[in-house]
Amino acid sequence: MKLNFKYIILCFLLFSYVSTLAQVKMSLYECRIQAVAYNKELIKASYQKEESFLNYGLKYADVIEQTDVIYWNLAAIDAQVSLAIKYIAMLSSLEIQMLNMFELGLIPTSERLKVSVQKNETDLNLIRVKNRLRIAKMYLNKILGKALDTDIQPVDQLSTNVSEFNFGISLDEALSNRSELKILEKQVKISEYNRKIIKSEYLPQIGVGASYTTMFTNKTENDGNLQTSYSGQISIPIFNWSQSQHKQKAARMRIRQLETELDNTSDLITLEFLEVGLQINDAFESIILAKKSILEAEESLKETKASFDVGLNNTTDLLNAQADWQQANTQLIVALVQYESLQTK
Numbered sequence: 001m002k003l004n005f006k007y008i009i010l011c012f013l014l015f016s017y018v019s020t021l022a023q024v025k026m027s028l029y030e031c032r033i034q035a036v037a038y039n040k041e042l043i044k045a046s047y048q049k050e051e052s053f054l055n056y057g058l059k060y061a062d063v064i065e066q067t068d069v070i071y072w073n074l075a076a077i078d079a080q081v082s083l084a085i086k087y088i089a090m091l092s093s094l095e096i097q098m099l100n101m102f103e104l105g106l107i108p109t110s111e112r113l114k115v116s117v118q119k120n121e122t123d124l125n126l127i128r129v130k131n132r133l134r135i136a137k138m139y140l141n142k143i144l145g146k147a148l149d150t151d152i153q154p155v156d157q158l159s160t161n162v163s164e165f166n167f168g169i170s171l172d173e174a175l176s177n178r179s180e181l182k183i184l185e186k187q188v189k190i191s192e193y194n195r196k197i198i199k200s201e202y203l204p205q206i207g208v209g210a211s212y213t214t215m216f217t218n219k220t221e222n223d224g225n226l227q228t229s230y231s232g233q234i235s236i237p238i239f240n241w242s243q244s245q246h247k248q249k250a251a252r253m254r255i256r257q258l259e260t261e262l263d264n265t266s267d268l269i270t271l272e273f274l275e276v277g278l279q280i281n282d283a284f285e286s287i288i289l290a291k292k293s294i295l296e297a298e299e300s301l302k303e304t305k306a307s308f309d310v311g312l313n314n315t316t317d318l319l320n321a322q323a324d325w326q327q328a329n330t331q332l333i334v335a336l337v338q339y340e341s342l343q344t345k
Contacts, residue, residue, distance in 0.1 A: 067143050068344040074136040075154040076337040080330065081133055084126040087326045091119040094318065111315045118319055158336040162287055165280040174273050175266060184262040191258055195251035276342055283339035290332035297325040 098112040138148045146152070175181060304321040307313040 063143070065344045067140070069341050070136070070140050070143060071154065072158075072337050072340045074133070074140055074152075075156065075158055075340075076333050077129060077133045077136050078154055079158055079333045080129050081126070083326065083329050083333070084122065084129055087322070088119065088122050088126060090322055091115060091122055094322075095119055098315070107315075114315050114319060118323075158333065158340070160287065160291060160332070160336065162284055162336075162339055164284050165277045171270060171273060175269060178269055180265055181262065181269065184258060184265060188255060188258045188262060191251065191255045195248060195255065280339065280342045283335055283342060286335035287332065287339060290328060290335050293328040294325070294332060297321070297328040301325050 095112075095115045098107065098115045101107045102109065102112045137150070137152050140152055141148050141150045144152075301321040301324070304313050304318050308315075308318045
């Protein structure tokens with residue numbers, strides 16, 4: 001590698017010239033230290049950030065509740081489809097039996113047609129329930145952000161293993177999880193902080209500071225002259241005193257308004273907590289009664305079918321027993337859906 005001596009000499013001359021100028025040039029260095037005791041905008045922004053998170057949590061909880069209701073509605077309709085299929089299978093078996101009896105001349109045509117009419121009506125109801133199932137799937141897909149024609153299937157099935165609502169749960173614990181109350185509490189704190197800021201703006205303001213300055217006339221640091229200075233100030237507001245009173249009064253009124261709203265919201269949530277608990281217990285009792293009705297309907301259907309086979313009961317009696325069995329199972333599904341939907345609230 002070859003060195004260019006022309007550039008080296010030129011750089012040396014430039015450096016010497018700058019160095020010479022630096023020896024006679026006066027340099028001034030100054031350092032100031034300032035400390036901020038507080039920043040009201042940052043503190044207020046911190047409260048507002050927490051409030052925005054709580055608002056997000058509140059909206060998220062609403063979406064979860066809405067999704068839960070739609071999901072269990074889908075599960076209920078799916079159970080109704082299964083029930084209708086079982087009912088149709090029961091009627092189809094009876095229809096075949098009636099046709100055989102009609103061909104043997106044991107029953108008139110009217111008795112056979114009673115079963116056929118009931119089965120046709122049940123077939124139509126099955127079509128309607130399946131259409132409701134498709135619409136319910138579309139609603140759930142919309143909430144989940146999926147394509148409307150996605151064939152979604154409920155994973156959790158309706159379970160009859162339920163328990164009664166326990167009012168022994170701490171109400172304070174239930175209230176502490178409500179985002180509405182947390183938001184109002186943050187708003188109360190922000191209002192209290194604003195009141196303190198308004199009051200401080202009309203109080204005497206005191207400030208202190210410190211700085212030092214050093215100046216050099218050449219590169220020798222010993223020639224520097226270090227100068228330290230301290231400062232202080234005080235300002236006392238004289239005018240607009242009445243304006244301060246009005247602002248502070250408005251701030252206190254705002255705090256009382258938010259505190260009243262907080263108390264009212266807490267009372268409403270308490271009432272909602274107790275009301276939901278009673279509704280859960282009502283659904284629980286309905287489930288117990290529906291399960292009992294199913295057992296009785298199954299026993300009645302069994303006895304009626306046996307009596308029908310020996311000619312002690314007619315076709316209408318058997319159809320009514322089958323309808324009672326189907327109605328008891330439907331009531332159980334409705335009660336289970338109500339019970340599951342209330343668990344999210």
